[in-house]
Amino acid sequence: MVTIGPSGRRPRENKVFGFWSGIYIVSALLGAALTAIYLNLEDAVYYWDFAGYFDRFNEQGALLAASPVQWLGQLKTSIATEDLSAAILAPLMPFHVVFGGSRLSYIAGIVTVYLIPTALFIGRMSHMEAVSGAPSSRTVLAVWIAAFLYTPFWAPTLRGLPDIAGCLALAGATYYLWKSEFLTREPVSSGVRVGAYLWLAFMLRRWYAFAVMGIAISAAFFCLFQAATERKFLPLRNAALGGIYAILVIVAAALIFQQPLVVRIMGTSYADLYSGYRTTFVSQLAEVGSRLSYLNWLLILLGLCISVVRRNRFSLLCAVASVLTFLIFSHTQDPDRHHSLPMFLWLFPAYAQAIVAIVSMPALRWRWSTAVIAIAAILAFAGTFFPIGRQLLSPVSFVFAREDTLPLHLDNLPEYGRLMDDLASRMGPEDRFSVFASSPVMNEALLYEMNKDLSPHVSLACQVDSREQFRPETLQSRYIVATDPPVAHLQPGAQLCITIPDQYILEGKGIGAAYKRIETYQLSGGVAGYLYEQMRPVSKAEIEALYAEFRKKYPDWTTPQR
Numbered sequence: 001m002v003t004i005g006p007s008g009r010r011p012r013e014n015k016v017f018g019f020w021s022g023i024y025i026v027s028a029l030l031g032a033a034l035t036a037i038y039l040n041l042e043d044a045v046y047y048w049d050f051a052g053y054f055d056r057f058n059e060q061g062a063l064l065a066a067s068p069v070q071w072l073g074q075l076k077t078s079i080a081t082e083d084l085s086a087a088i089l090a091p092l093m094p095f096h097v098v099f100g101g102s103r104l105s106y107i108a109g110i111v112t113v114y115l116i117p118t119a120l121f122i123g124r125m126s127h128m129e130a131v132s133g134a135p136s137s138r139t140v141l142a143v144w145i146a147a148f149l150y151t152p153f154w155a156p157t158l159r160g161l162p163d164i165a166g167c168l169a170l171a172g173a174t175y176y177l178w179k180s181e182f183l184t185r186e187p188v189s190s191g192v193r194v195g196a197y198l199w200l201a202f203m204l205r206r207w208y209a210f211a212v213m214g215i216a217i218s219a220a221f222f223c224l225f226q227a228a229t230e231r232k233f234l235p236l237r238n239a240a241l242g243g244i245y246a247i248l249v250i251v252a253a254a255l256i257f258q259q260p261l262v263v264r265i266m267g268t269s270y271a272d273l274y275s276g277y278r279t280t281f282v283s284q285l286a287e288v289g290s291r292l293s294y295l296n297w298l299l300i301l302l303g304l305c306i307s308v309v310r311r312n313r314f315s316l317l318c319a320v321a322s323v324l325t326f327l328i329f330s331h332t333q334d335p336d337r338h339h340s341l342p343m344f345l346w347l348f349p350a351y352a353q354a355i356v357a358i359v360s361m362p363a364l365r366w367r368w369s370t371a372v373i374a375i376a377a378i379l380a381f382a383g384t385f386f387p388i389g390r391q392l393l394s395p396v397s398f399v400f401a402r403e404d405t406l407p408l409h410l411d412n413l414p415e416y417g418r419l420m421d422d423l424a425s426r427m428g429p430e431d432r433f434s435v436f437a438s439s440p441v442m443n444e445a446l447l448y449e450m451n452k453d454l455s456p457h458v459s460l461a462c463q464v465d466s467r468e469q470f471r472p473e474t475l476q477s478r479y480i481v482a483t484d485p486p487v488a489h490l491q492p493g494a495q496l497c498i499t500i501p502d503q504y505i506l507e508g509k510g511i512g513a514a515y516k517r518i519e520t521y522q523l524s525g526g527v528a529g530y531l532y533e534q535m536r537p538v539s540k541a542e543i544e545a546l547y548a549e550f551r552k553k554y555p556d557w558t559t560p561q562r
Helices: 011-040 049-066 068-081 086-099 103-130 137-148 151-158 164-179 187-204 206-230 235-266 281-289 294-310 313-329 341-345 348-359 366-385 387-392 394-399 413-426 444-450 452-457 472-476 496-507 510-514 540-550
Strands: 433-436 479-484 515-522 528-534
Touching (some): 011 137, 049 068, 049 086, 049 103, 068 086, 151 366, 164 187, 187 206, 206 235, 294 313, 294 348, 294 366, 313 341, 313 348, 413 479, 433 444, 433 472, 510 515
Antiparallel strands (some): 515 528
8 A cells, every 4th residue: 555645746756756856955045155256256247148038037027016917928939030039038137126136146046947847858868877776865966066167058047148037848758758759758748848848948048949859850860779779660650740740849939939030040041140159060069068178078088978878868968969969059159158058968878877976886985986077077167266276276277177167256346337437437328339340358338338328328339250251430529438449259260340440540540530539448358448539420432442352251241321
């Protein structure tokens, strides 16, 4: 006779639920503490993607407080039409209501709502498939520590990017794909679940479409391989049926909730649009590789080898999905921190396999091996995210990622304040300013994010040649901010719309002859900043000379008619 508890759950289920609830609470509290420590070391200099969703978090919170009905309507419109959907922020609204719109409230919300559940979900799945017998508490602890401190999850999150939300949806899709044996069992219900999770990932952030293709192709390959190995081809019919249902769910949801966005996506060549963000395959591989330590990569490779020997197909399925996602995505642009999230999500099972194997070795005491795993994870975290950790651990740099994600900081911060004060005091109500610089040292977003009063006065400059063309209206701005040397954040030649005008203005030739330098600033990294005032309108001949320079690389750029 089975005893049922007051809640309707069996005692064992209650125990398991209580255990994982406790783990979640402890993880969330630790995550909030780490977030607070990190943010306390930052200068409040948020710009571009680091500020985009943070600003929207506050906008959404204010709108929700003012009119919940209007907020829901705006959310529906955002999902249907916008590349950067506000849907990803909806689960974070309780944090805005309870804790306000601070940076800590925002990022702690991402950690609590998205990062911790993702780490626990993929950690538990990976652990269950990595152990050869009954699960052991000692291996659970080691895998939990590794998942909680997994640096690829934290890097974009601490920068204010909520894209980890898509990984939670992908983890759900991966679970149901695996549980249903690639949709061969209960194909209709499994296909619907998988399709819903895959669409959810895409709805939250459209670039997750590449990861959707990665896991779909990987699952299809393993399903065919399994059928060929076992010589059982009848289940393929179920898998095809489940796949059809998954596709129908994705297509139906996208058309019902996102039709305008889908139509625009179908008519856009993102490979051309983001060509300025794309380098060589080797540099892309090196960039992604730099986001984990050499020690982490060694454990992942070890885990893959063990997975082959032990036939841990779950780990191998995920690894293939990771590689495919990288290969598909890299044809469009270089994967940034947030873009590489699904790649590292699916590498974690191999990482966990190695950890389980080490902790389970009979020759090692599990407490000592678990302590070594914990220390390695802590050192990787400290060296990747904290300046003092990176400095102290520099003799053993193989323990942390080569690409750091240190707290945002600007040298000579008072000089930036002086520049903003000069702009604010000099400009009249109708005056505008433009910035011919595009890097963490100086960019237009940095200025108007630090001083919101400047926002109505900025005339946005072209940032990336392949995404935009030079904006001639910037030459009508009364004030120009330029730097010496010219600064850009992409590879050389991808931001001529910034670097060429900057150089002309510095040298006082061509369009630069219309401007006079009125102030100098010492910016971060030894870069000099200058404030220029337009003394006369830029002539037609000067604009033509500027476009003639652009046309050396972009023959189709035409001089605008004034």
